[in-house]
Structures are given as C-alpha cells and as structure tokens.
Amino acid sequence: MLYYRDKSFFVSVSEIDVRSRNSSFQSFPSALSRYVLANGEKEICYYVHPAIRGNFATGYFMFMYRLMKTAGVNLMNLADHVNSPIQAFSAPEDVIAAKDVLRTRGTGNNSTYVTRGADGATEVYGKTYGANKYESTLICLALARIATVGLRLYQIEEGGLKALPLPSRRAIHAWGGVIETSTPAFEAVEFRERNSLRSIRFSYNLLEKFEKKCCAFCACAIPQIVQGAHIWPVAAIKQSGLPFDEQLDHALSGQNGLWLCENHHKLLDSATLYLHASGRLHYRRSLNAHDTQFVRQTTTTAALPNVVLQPQFLDYLAKRNATIAAKDYMPI
Ligand SMILES: [Zn+2]
Numbered sequence: 001m002l003y004y005r006d007k008s009f010f011v012s013v014s015e016i017d018v019r020s021r022n023s024s025f026q027s028f029p030s031a032l033s034r035y036v037l038a039n040g041e042k043e044i045c046y047y048v049h050p051a052i053r054g055n056f057a058t059g060y061f062m063f064m065y066r067l068m069k070t071a072g073v074n075l076m077n078l079a080d081h082v083n084s085p086i087q088a089f090s091a092p093e094d095v096i097a098a099k100d101v102l103r104t105r106g107t108g109n110n111s112t113y114v115t116r117g118a119d120g121a122t123e124v125y126g127k128t129y130g131a132n133k134y135e136s137t138l139i140c141l142a143l144a145r146i147a148t149v150g151l152r153l154y155q156i157e158e159g160g161l162k163a164l165p166l167p168s169r170r171a172i173h174a175w176g177g178v179i180e181t182s183t184p185a186f187e188a189v190e191f192r193e194r195n196s197l198r199s200i201r202f203s204y205n206l207l208e209k210f211e212k213k214c215c216a217f218c219a220c221a222i223p224q225i226v227q228g229a230h231i232w233p234v235a236a237i238k239q240s241g242l243p244f245d246e247q248l249d250h251a252l253s254g255q256n257g258l259w260l261c262e263n264h265h266k267l268l269d270s271a272t273l274y275l276h277a278s279g280r281l282h283y284r285r286s287l288n289a290h291d292t293q294f295v296r297q298t299t300t301t302a303a304l305p306n307v308v309l310q311p312q313f314l315d316y317l318a319k320r321n322a323t324i325a326a327k328d329y330m331p332i
Pocket residue numbers: 215216217218219220260261262263264
C-alpha cells in the first residue's frame with residue numbers, strides 16, 4: 001500500500017514465474033478486499049512484473065483480468081504484456097457466458113457457478129476454501145459492481161473446511177452482497193422444516209452435474225424460472241422410514257434431480273407428465289385435445305439423454321414411478 005498526496009494506492013504485483021492459474025492471483029483478492037474496506041481517497045492497481053514469464057494470457061487469465069477491470073482495478077501496465085484490450089463485463093449474463101466458454105474449453109475452474117435466482121438476484125455458488133477462495137472473492141466483488149437486483153454468495157462448506165476469510169466476507173458485504181453458507185446443520189434444518197427443499201447444496205450438486213440451469217424437458221434456460229426438481233420427491237423420502245442422515249443424503253443428491261422450468265416442474269409433480277425408465281417422456285391420456293397439444297408443443301425433449309440415466313438416477317425414478325399406472329400415459 002502506498003500513501004501519496006492524501007490517497008491510498010493498493011498495488012498488487014504479479015508473480016514473475018507463472019506456473020498454475022490460481023497461484024498467480026492468490027494475493028490479489030486480499031489486496032482488493034483491503035481496498036474495499038479502506039476509508040478515504042483510494043485506488044486499486046495491478047502491476048505486471050516486467051520480468052514475468054510463463055503463460056499468463058490464457059483464457060482463464062483473460063477472464064480474471066476482465067473481472068479485475070469490472071471491479072474497478074487499474075490494470076497499470078497489463079497492455080504492455082497482453083495483445084488484446086481487457087474489457088469490463090457490463091452485466092452478470094456476460095460473466096455467466098464467459099464462464100460457460102471457459103468450461104466448454106475445459107480450462108475453467110468448475111468449482112464456482114454464476115446464475116440467477118427466482119427474484120433475479122445474481123447468485124454465485126462456490127466452494128470457498130483452498131485456492132477457490134481467491135476466485136470466489138474476485139467474482140463476487142466484480143459482480144457486486146454490475147448486479148442490479150442484488151448479489152448472493154452461497155458458500156459450500158465441507159469436511160470442516162472454512163468459509164471465505166473474514167476480510168473477503170466483509171468486503172462483499174460492504175459492496176452490498178449477501179452471503180449464505182451451506183453447512184450440514186443448515187441443510188438438516190432446511191430438510192426437516194420444508195417439503196419444497198430450498199437447499200443450497202442440492203442446487204450446487206445440480207450445477208456440478210448439468211453446469212447451468214436449463215430445463216431438461218424444454219431447454220428453457222431463463223435462470224429465474226428454472227428450478228431444481230427432485231426425482232424421488234422430498235415428501236416421499238420423509239415417509240421412507242430410512243434413518244434421517246440417509247434421507248438427507250437422498251434429498252441432496254445431484255443424481256436425484258433435474259433442472260426443470262416452473263411449468264415442467266409442476267407438470268411432472270402433478271403427474272401430468274411421466275418420465276419412463278427409458279428416458280422417454282409421456283403425457284396423461286385423459287388430457288383434452290387442447291391441453292395435449294399444449295403439453296406436446298412445450299415439451300420439446302422427447303427423451304432424456306443416456307448420460308442422465310445413470311443407475312442411481314434410475315433408482316430414484318423407480319421410486320417416483322412406483323405409484324404411476326403406465327397405461328394411463330402416451331409417449332410425447
Ligand atoms: Zn421446461
């Protein structure tokens with residue numbers, strides 16, 4: 001930190017020898033958090049060491065530089081070292097799209113997911129310990145600058161591993177973000193008290209499995225109206241007589257779920273639609289012609305792909321379908 005003419009400059013200097021994608025940014029979010037929490041005139045800067053070597057202009061690095069720019073960082077001499085200009089993200093959708101591209105190329109870090117909640121707030125789901133905490137902090141602070149409806153960070157705590165460091169959490173709060181933490185205790189209370197499980201962990205597991213919110217029956221990808229749907233319903237799990245911990249595991253398993261839009265979630269839960277073990281979607285024969293036409297037009301997926309039909313998924317599906325009379329249904 002430099003203090004000059006009544007102004008504080010927080011300067012993070014790059015590594016010289018860039019080896020792995022995370023190590024290069026490990027000190028930066030700490031500098032950014034301190035900058036956010038400082039009072040008075042201030043500026044946050046990133047300075048590339050002139051002797052830098054290694055691959056520091058990969059897709060992942062460029063994504064990180066764009067996040068820095070979005071967070072208001074002065075990328076002092078970066079233009080001397082990378083060819084293309086670094087542009088700030090202007091909306092959360094830009095960040096979501098850029099992260100999707102990284103994932104498709106197989107270079108992304110799959111531990112952090114950016115999406116939107118039902119109320120339109122930008123949501124970050126992430127493991128926030130180990131090296132992931134640097135990326136999560138930067139993503140949240142960048143998004144806090146451009147998320148108009150609000151920003152929520154859902155932290156996934158595992159095996160006693162801790163949440164974000166206190167300065168990061170305080171910085172995210174200072175820029176208007178809200179942080180919620182998925183701990184085993186939190187998930188147990190959610191499961192015990194609600195039938196429509198509002199589980200951070202279940203959503204995170206579905207994001208890990210499918211990568212983004214997209215209805216499995218119609219490909220609607222408007223995240224505000226796409227929900228985590230259970231295959232073996234939570235209410236049925238609760239009546240299974242299994243020990244509580246096992247019930248909770250089934251309720252949180254990513255294998256026990258699909259992303260469905262609000263329409264298809266209700267069509268499935270009302271048994272208007274029936275998912276056969278082959279993956280084929282069926283509709284109820286007793287629907288009138290108008291409703292049949294509506295269901296057939298809006299359900300654009302005839303059958304789920306085999307990659308979804310894993311043995312565990314099919315076990316859950318068999319439990320859901322135990323009370324279904326298949327003869328009452330027709331293939332879509
Ligand atoms: Zn749908």
